[in-house]
Amino acid sequence: MAEKTEVYGIYSDKFALRFDKMILLKASVMREAKLMEHPLEDGSTIADHRILQPVEIEIPVLLPAGDYTSLYREINQAWIDTELFNIHTRVGIFKSMAFAAMPHDENPDQVDVIPMVLRFKEVRLVTTQYQALPARKVARPRDQSTVSRGEQTGIEKKDDTLLEKILF
Numbered sequence: 565m566a567e568k569t570e571v572y573g574i575y576s577d578k579f580a581l582r583f584d585k586m587i588l589l590k591a592s593v594m595r596e597a598k599l600m601e602h603p604l605e606d607g608s609t610i611a612d613h614r615i616l617q618p619v620e621i622e623i624p625v626l627l628p629a630g631d632y633t634s635l636y637r638e639i640n641q642a643w644i645d646t647e648l649f650n651i652h653t654r655v656g657i658f659k660s661m662a663f664a665a666m667p668h669d670e671n672p673d674q675v676d677v678i679p680m681v682l683r684f685k686e687v688r689l690v691t692t693q694y695q696a697l698p699a700r701k702v703a704r705p706r707d708q709s710t711v712s713r714g715e716q717t718g719i720e721k722k723d724d725t726l727l728e729k730i731l732f
Contacts, residue, residue, distance in 0.1 A: 567592070567593050567595075567655075568590055568591070568592050568593075569590070569591050569593060569653045569654045569655055570590065570591070570653065570654045571588045571589075571590065571591035571623055571651065571652070571653050572588075572652040572653060572654070573588070573651075573652050574588070574623075574649050574650075574651055574652075574682075575649060575650040575651075575652060576647070576649065576650075577647075577648050577649070577650065579650065582638075582642070582649065583625075583635060583638060583639060585628060585631040585635060586625050586626070586627060586628075586635055586639075587625060587626040587627075587628065587677075588623060588625055589623070589624045589625060589626065590623070590624065591621055591622070591623050591651065591653050592621065592622040592623075593619065593620075593621050593653065593655070593658070594619065594620040594621070594622075595617075595619055596617040596620075597614040597615060597616050597617060598614060598615045598617060599611040599613075599614045600612060600613050600614065600615070618685050618686035618687070618688060619658055619661075619685075619686040620664065620683065620684065620685050620686070621651055621653075621658060621661060621683070621684045621685075622681060622682070622683050622684075623651075623681070623682045623683075623684070624679065624680070624681050624682075625679070625680050625681075625682055626677045626678070626679055626680075627668075627677065627678040627679075627680060628676070628677060629675065629676040629677060632677075632678045636668075636678070639666060639680075639682070640666070642663065643663040643666050646662055646663070647662070647663075648660050648661065648662055648687060649661045649662070649684065651684060658684075658686065660686055660687045660688070660689070661684040661685065661686055661687070662684065662685060662686075662687045663682065663683070663684060664683040664684060664685040665681075665682075665683040666680060666681075666682055666683070667680070667681055668680040668681070
């Protein structure tokens with residue numbers, strides 16, 4: 565379910581106002597969670613945990629006639645570059661938001677403005693870590709790390725007896 569709220573501005577990650585000549589109309593903020601449901605033997609279901617989905621924000625905007633070309637170019641470049649934004653609304657600041665879509669309509673009845681709907685989705689960045697397991701924690705010794713042993717070559721298997729029986 566989306567909650568509608570007033571949007572104060574779209575800011576860069578350095579908190580500089582972006583697209584300042586654009587007219588922001590409202591913000592629809594979607595906070596959703598996926599409930600993990602499982603069937604029971606009696607036919608009922610049980611939900612044992614939930615996964616929080618990334619926040620999505622939809623902002624209808626208007627690009628004024630005098631600035632719509634440069635504003636559209638700036639929005640399009642930010643969309644292509646996957647720039648992250650902070651969106652400030654009445655209920656709070658939503659950080660690490662990326663463009664998900666930027667559809668627009670060009671209508672001959674609206675010559676002085678171009679309406680767009682900017683859709684943002686929260687980006688959750690994680691840092692992965694890799695660490696080789698020691699030999700005692702690996703099921704097969706050949707799968708252990710070879711970092712301290714240098715480059716290793718494979719061992720050639722010499723079981724050609726089956727092949728020889730087929731060929732001769």
